[in-house]
Amino acid sequence: MKISVLVAAYNGEKYIAQQLASILPQLGEGDEVLISDDSRTSKTKEACKPFLKDPRVTYLEGPHAGVDKNKEFLLRQCTGDAAFLSDQDDVWLPGKVKKVMAAIEGGACCVMHNARLTDDELNPIGETLFENKHVGTGLVRNVIRNGYTGCCMALTREAFEAALPFPEKLPMHDQWLGLVSERVGRVALIDEPLLLWRRNEGSMTGGRTSPLQKLLWRVEIVRALLRFRKS
Numbered sequence: 001m002k003i004s005v006l007v008a009a010y011n012g013e014k015y016i017a018q019q020l021a022s023i024l025p026q027l028g029e030g031d032e033v034l035i036s037d038d039s040r041t042s043k044t045k046e047a048c049k050p051f052l053k054d055p056r057v058t059y060l061e062g063p064h065a066g067v068d069k070n071k072e073f074l075l076r077q078c079t080g081d082a083a084f085l086s087d088q089d090d091v092w093l094p095g096k097v098k099k100v101m102a103a104i105e106g107g108a109c110c111v112m113h114n115a116r117l118t119d120d121e122l123n124p125i126g127e128t129l130f131e132n133k134h135v136g137t138g139l140v141r142n143v144i145r146n147g148y149t150g151c152c153m154a155l156t157r158e159a160f161e162a163a164l165p166f167p168e169k170l171p172m173h174d175q176w177l178g179l180v181s182e183r184v185g186r187v188a189l190i191d192e193p194l195l196l197w198r199r200n201e202g203s204m205t206g207g208r209t210s211p212l213q214k215l216l217w218r219v220e221i222v223r224a225l226l227r228f229r230k231s
Contacts, residue, residue: 001104003031003097004080008070009062012088013043015198019090020051026097031056036074038062044088068173071150072166083160085150085174089198090115091122096194100154108188109159110181113152115197122196129197130189137187139179139225143218148178152195159184167224171217179225 005023009016016035023033033056037044051057060077062070075083082104084097096113103111115129129135135147142148155177163180170176181187 001081001101002079003027003082003084003101004078005031005033005084005086006071006074006078007033007035007086007088008038008067008074009035009044009048009088010038010067010070011041011044012037012039013047015089016044016047017050019086019088019092020048020057022092023086024051024054024056026092026094027056029056032078032080033057034060034074034077036060036062036070036077038064038067038070040064068166068170071173072164075160075164081157082154083157084154085177087151090151091196093194093196099190099192099194103188103190104154104156106188107186109156109185110178110187111154111190112148112178112187113190113194114192115149115152115195116193117199118196120198122198125199128193130191135189137182137189139182142175142179142182143221143225146172146175146178148172148174150174150177151197153177155181156185162228167220167227169220170224171220175221176224179221180228183225183228 035048045059048059052059063073100111100113117125117127119125129149133147153174159181162184163177166173166176
């Protein structure tokens with residue numbers, strides 16, 4: 001199976017080279033890494049330049065319409081049988097690709113693995129993603145309290161194509177991809193942390209979102225699911 005790694009970038013020059021260096025050794029010759037850059041400056045592209053010598057790496061100008069549209073753009077551009085979503089500032093641990101692909105080859109249409117939460121210097125901050133978000137599968141569970149997290153997810157082509165196009169007013173692309181995957185087939189969880197995830201207090205708690213906004217997000221995702229039809 002051909003693997004596509006989709007890196008959505010925005011002012012990512014500080015860490016993106018470290019991320020790419022952790023990804024490429026885990027890929028085969030026929031795999032691809034697509035970088036879609038939504039930055040308004042050339043700094044991210046400059047940081048990526050040493051990696052563009054690798055024929056597997058392609059740099060793309062992003063749609064400049066926000067992170068969800070950037071991820072949708074990448075999914076439409078990729079040519080792989082499986083798509084790994086990637087942020088610009090994490091570090092993939094050795095064995096991530098092999099372990100996730102084993103779950104896909106075992107019949108999962110979507111895989112989400114655990115991650116070790118760290119500070120900016122990659123020092124662990126005492127818990128994992130699964131502990132922080134109480135991750136589990138189930139449509140109702142993940143509508144009420146979403147645990148799907150894009151940087152830890154990989155999907156088969158069947159699953160991500162079923163989720164395209166993203167609905168308008170989509171609250172979170174990763175939540176949508178996870179919920180659609182549950183409608184398409186089986187979602188597998190890997191409890192082992194396979195990624196170092198740079199976090200700060202604001203990003204761990206989701207920032208300042210009002211209860212009303214959270215309710216409206218849930219209404220929109222339920223509406224989108226009711227409109228969804230498995231092909």
